[in-house]
Amino acid sequence: MSKPIRILSPCGMLGYGFPETSFLNGLKEEIHGIVVDAGSTDAGPHKLGAGVPIVSRRAAKKDLEILLKNGVPKKIPIIIGSAGGAGAKPHVEWTLEIIKEILNENNLKANTAVIWADFTAEEILQANKANKINPLSSNIPELTTSQIEDSFNIVAQMGHEPIVEALEQGADVIVCGRAYDPSPFAAVGAFHQKDLGLSYHLGKILECGALCAEPGTTKDSILGTIHEDYFTVESLNPKRKCTTISLAAHTFYEKEHPYILHGPGFTLDLSECEFNETLPGVISVKNSKYIKNDQHRIKLEAAKLVAYRTFVIAGIRDPILLGSIEDIEDIVIQQVQDYYKEIPQEDYQINFYNYGKNGVLGNKETTAFHGHEIGVMFEVIAKTQELATSICATVRSTFLHYGYENRKSTAGNLAFPFAPSDVEFGPVYEFSIYHLMEITENPFRIEFLEEVLQ
Numbered sequence: 506m507s508k509p510i511r512i513l514s515p516c517g518m519l520g521y522g523f524p525e526t527s528f529l530n531g532l533k534e535e536i537h538g539i540v541v542d543a544g545s546t547d548a549g550p551h552k553l554g555a556g557v558p559i560v561s562r563r564a565a566k567k568d569l570e571i572l573l574k575n576g577v578p579k580k581i582p583i584i585i586g587s588a589g590g591a592g593a594k595p596h597v598e599w600t601l602e603i604i605k606e607i608l609n610e611n612n613l614k615a616n617t618a619v620i621w622a623d624f625t626a627e628e629i630l631q632a633n634k635a636n637k638i639n640p641l642s643s644n645i646p647e648l649t650t651s652q653i654e655d656s657f658n659i660v661a662q663m664g665h666e667p668i669v670e671a672l673e674q675g676a677d678v679i680v681c682g683r684a685y686d687p688s689p690f691a692a693v694g695a696f697h698q699k700d701l702g703l704s705y706h707l708g709k710i711l712e713c714g715a716l717c718a719e720p721g722t723t724k725d726s727i728l729g730t731i732h733e734d735y736f737t738v739e740s741l742n743p744k745r746k747c748t749t750i751s752l753a754a755h756t757f758y759e760k761e762h763p764y765i766l767h768g769p770g771f772t773l774d775l776s777e778c779e780f781n782e783t784l785p786g787v788i789s790v791k792n793s794k795y796i797k798n799d800q801h802r803i804k805l806e807a808a809k810l811v812a813y814r815t816f817v818i819a820g821i822r823d824p825i826l827l828g829s830i831e832d833i834e835d836i837v838i839q840q841v842q843d844y845y846k847e848i849p850q851e852d853y854q855i856n857f858y859n860y861g862k863n864g865v866l867g868n869k870e871t872t873a874f875h876g877h878e879i880g881v882m883f884e885v886i887a888k889t890q891e892l893a894t895s896i897c898a899t900v901r902s903t904f905l906h907y908g909y910e911n912r913k914s915t916a917g918n919l920a921f922p923f924a925p926s927d928v929e930f931g932p933v934y935e936f937s938i939y940h941l942m943e944i945t946e947n948p949f950r951i952e953f954l955e956e957v958l959q
Contacts (some may be wrong), residue, residue, distance in 0.1 A: 517723025544587025622682025
């Protein structure tokens with residue numbers, strides 16, 4: 506019988522932070538992999554399009570230093586998934602720079618591998634012409650040549666296979682480009698010949714750190730152990746506890762189907778899973794089934810620049826203005842459009858968000874407004890930054906001094922929390938590629954970086 510394989514997940518997102526004591530509690534056991542997810546599309550396409558990280562450099566370095574200082578001397582493989590936030594070349598290089606800095610500052614040496622997830626536009630164009638690319642879902646249009654050519658930072662989500670290959674080549678630190686979130690965790694199980702169904706289900710849970718515990722959080726460490734026909738999960742912080750309900754509930758997290766999970770080249774069937782508490786706070790899970798698909802498809806992601814944004818945040822407390830806020834906002838938009846008749850209306854868009862009233866659901870809100878104040882944010886999205894800023898300034902001044910019926914004073918209608926009030930956000934991106942591409946061989950390139958060893 507093979508030995509149990511233990512995977513330590515320090516937190517749900519590299520740079521979110523975690524108690525070092527929790528992490529060190531995990532190292533009291535024999536650990537076969539320290540794995541952390543570092544990316545997501547939850548926040549939209551901006552980080553991918555702009556090539557900027559999700560977290561600050563300071564935060565990423567703080568977390569990475571704990572991992573490297575403790576893991577490298579013990580020869581525990583350290584795997585980082587979707588490095589830098591979106592896993593494209595700029596994000597991976599940003600992460601590698603921090604790792605090199607930490608290794609040098611602490612006089613550490615690590616056999617460091619990077620697995621690139623980037624694709625050229627030409628590669629995607631050829632695959633699309635060969636009918637190997639399809640929309641991810643029915644609400645996504647077919648991929649066009651112009652969409653591909655306008656895209657920034659085309660990446661694909663890797664599965665466990667290239668990560669296992671890097672482990673087999675002796676990597677101490679593996680920096681992955683864009684990865685399917687559970688894959689770096691599942692790779693540790695696969696490397697040790699553990700069941701892929703158990704490995705991927707465990708990876709699905711561990712990728713969020715201690716969010717599967719009570720009280721749940723992404724900012725704490727969790728331990729997963731893969732046995733022959735089951736795995737266990739337990740908290741590494743005595744202030745948190747895993748339960749059968751918390752673990753089963755987290756299995757439903759971020760899924761379109763309650764027990765079917767699609768990944769790169771496979772389907773995970775969790776319909777027959779059983780959750781049991783074997784020891785206080787130690788939950789065992791069995792019957793997770795890995796089904797290899799007939800066609801191996803990987804998810805492509807890319808973003809394109811579509812506009813520029815400027816926005817303003819202000820408070821409104823006048824009950825008279827609050828009573829007709831949407832009507833007044835419509836009037837403000839009309840006055841701005843009338844003022845800028847020379848500018849085509851399709852070149853810009855004015856949006857209002859009335860937080861405290863219906864800022865989240867908009868016209869789908871079902872609860873009647875009873876508050877005494879709201880926060881209003883209005884934004885202008887336009888073809889250029891100059892146009893967005895110019896129109897936003899006119900929206901602000903028009904709204905600020907608009908003389909609505911029954912107004913008691915000629916003073917301003919908006920209370921600004923800071924000055925200047927107008928904030929230039931900059932470029933606005935949208936996902937231009939969110940499709941599945943069929944592959945017949947591993948397209949992800951592994952590179953060992955000697956310069957990181959210096």
